[in-house]
Amino acid sequence: MENVLLQHPENEIQETAELSESTSESPADSVFHKFFLEVSSITMFTLRFFKEVLKPPYEFKELMNQSFQIGYKSLPLVAITGFIIGLVLTIQSRPTLAKFGAVSWLPGMVAVSLVREIGPVICALIFAGKVGSGIGAELASMNVTEQIDAMQVSGTNPFKYLVVTRVLSSTLMLPLLAVFADAVGLLGSFVGVNLNGHVSAFLFSSQIFQSLDFRDLFPAFIKTFFFGFAIGLVGSYKGYYSNKGTEGVGKAANSAVVFASLMVFIIDMIAVQMTSLFQN
């Protein structure tokens, strides 16, 4: 039976999983089976996202709402984290640079570290913790209380309404938050530099602009789109296909953070390799 009112790819996977339980598989086979089922499931989920994102009608209102919830409401946390990272990085780096008589390089070094790597990655990890777990828990809770089913029967495409909007919002909001985190981090660095001496804002900013160029800014900015996409997608996937029951909500939130954080590091590693490849 192919043409039915609603399609739920996970149903097929669950059914296959149930079938596999009845056959005599070794534990290693079972682990591989589950791994490949999970990989195929998340691949299908990603492909479905790209299919649904292009297909009208578009959920602009919900996209704006999610961007507000995901982006604007994350600003205070990102600001505090960014400021502390900038401040601490400056204070910790000063003694090492002082040994070589290179304290004047401090603003430039901190700026390059922050903008290239630390700002985007720390911001993405904070984002995974706050937004990834939030999306996972929210969708899992909606799944448990049959709210997703209720949307389906009322003629709404829940994937488009819930998943596409959240993934798009996190993809678009994380780059903005990362730029904001970089800016606040540099402010923290300015405060850190001035804790042990006096450097004017003009001198500080001119040293930063001298040390940064397009090759520092562009790859760092681009990779945050991928971070945001991965966090939104993982959170949505874990929540949308969570197990029924309250335990499923906790598991979805937890695994969303763990898996999304792991994805951030993997994407970062790939991005750094690709950047090095193009720059050499």
Add this chain to the structure above:
Amino acid sequence: MTAAATHRKAEDENKKNGSVVVKMEHLKKSFGNNRVLRNIDLAIHKGENLVILGKSGTGKSVLIKCIVGLVDYDEGKLEILGEDVAELKEKALGELRKKIGFLFQSGALYDSMSVRENLEFPLRRQSHSISKEQMDSLVKEALQNVGLSDAIDRAPSALSGGMRKRLGLARTLILKPEIMLYDEPTTGLDPITSKEISGLILEIQNKYDTSSVIITHDIECAKLTANRIIVLKDGTFAAEGTYSELEKSADAWVRSFFE
């Protein structure tokens, strides 16, 4: 036989003779090795209230979820309002789904929205051209129908179990469905509220001439609402008839539901 019972019997006969809105032929559904529905043949008539009884895990919810499309059936034929579901394209299926209402066991209210927004949501989704005034009027009418006019600006979390069920019902009815599916509408409610919900189901049937399938364990609810009862056992129909017929069934297992 009392006058009311005679009237009910006559009404039941009318329902039986009415047009078929849902027709299942040899419907089958399995989850892995677990055969949940085995060769189900069923016809639900226009304006009829069909109650499905059965022990937990016998496939009652799966049956109505097949009708609304939340669960895919494996084999057989399903016709809804004269259309073969298997032959419909996605858009046509979406249109068909608009004619089916589903009351979930938990109410399935959207927690992040107020009572008003819960009711506005399906309206906004299905009719983009609806004005604010029309929407307000429909929301107020739906809440009035279920006796929840005072709760319009409250959050679902602030409502009692019975109120949540009634709100779920209002949200479903606001789209004026032709077929209503109730998944254990009185589970977890006290006897008085259960009776109120059963009364609402009857009221809806009379007011909107809807055809309903009611999954329940509540025998009082079945007694109040059913034109016809089907008892499901191991994925097949074990018995079918009116309440009074099944109450006196020769099968002790069937009779045990009514004791």
